[in-house]
Amino acid sequence: MVRTSNDGKRWRIGVIDGPNMSFIGREKGARHHNLQSWDELRDLVAATGDRLGVEILHTVSNYEGRILEWIHAEGPGLDGLLVNPGGLTTYGEGLRHALEENGTPYVEVHLFNPVQYYASVSPHIRLESRLTSSAQGVVAGFGEHGYVAALVGLVSYLDGFSEADPVEETEGADAAGHTEGAGHAEPAEGAGR
Numbered sequence: 001m002v003r004t005s006n007d008g009k010r011w012r013i014g015v016i017d018g019p020n021m022s023f024i025g026r027e028k029g030a031r032h033h034n035l036q037s038w039d040e041l042r043d044l045v046a047a048t049g050d051r052l053g054v055e056i057l058h059t060v061s062n063y064e065g066r067i068l069e070w071i072h073a074e075g076p077g078l079d080g081l082l083v084n085p086g087g088l089t090t091y092g093e094g095l096r097h098a099l100e101e102n103g104t105p106y107v108e109v110h111l112f113n114p115v116q117y118y119a120s121v122s123p124h125i126r127l128e129s130r131l132t133s134s135a136q137g138v139v140a141g142f143g144e145h146g147y148v149a150a151l152v153g154l155v156s157y158l159d160g161f162s163e164a165d166p167v168e169e170t171e172g173a174d175a176a177g178h179t180e181g182a183g184h185a186e187p188a189e190g191a192g193r
């Protein structure tokens with residue numbers, strides 16, 4: 001199956017793996033995945049992209065500046081992103097900034113659950129991810145399977161938008177399709193939307 005955006009092109013999904021992700025499979029200590037190498041992860045993501053019918057552009061780097069330059073160069077041509085910030089998770093303000101300014105929805109992905117991990121290694125300092133506040137969603141704790149889950153979620157999300165029925169304008173309806181007295185409740189004044 002080939003999934004397409006409204007203009008008939010396949011969704012183009014960027015996948016970014018940040019610092020230390022290239023070392024995967026060689027690290028000591030608790031492992032939250034079954035990968036022998038980053039190449040295995042790249043192949044898994046590529047195979048999932050093929051099955052979903054989307055185009056994948058996957059990059060890995062231990063250098064923050066290189067990742068930012070990749071976003072500046074490739075970001076405008078992408079429909080969505082998966083981002084595992086790796087070692088940039090807790091201080092990657094430049095990464096968050098670049099992703100937010102690029103404006104493409106992204107899913108933050110982690111092999112393990114960083115909230116659980118940070119609570120155990122750093123109980124007195126509240127560590128948290130810089131990316132979560134502007135991510136469309138977060139998948140963490142499922143090892144390499146999280147990349148599969150994130151891709152399925154992101155592509156379904158993009159599909160949902162391209163397949164959304166346009167609101168038909170009927171006589172007496174406003175641009176959003178609402179008719180006066182048709183029962184839709186306006187939020188109370190001052191209520192957030």
Ligand SMILES: O=C1C[C@@](O)(C(=O)O)C[C@@H](O)[C@@H]1O
Nearest residue numbers: 020086087089110111112114
């Ligand atoms: O480098 C990593 C890997 C990680 O992003 C993960 O995939 O689980 C989680 C981060 O906290 C850590 O710094």
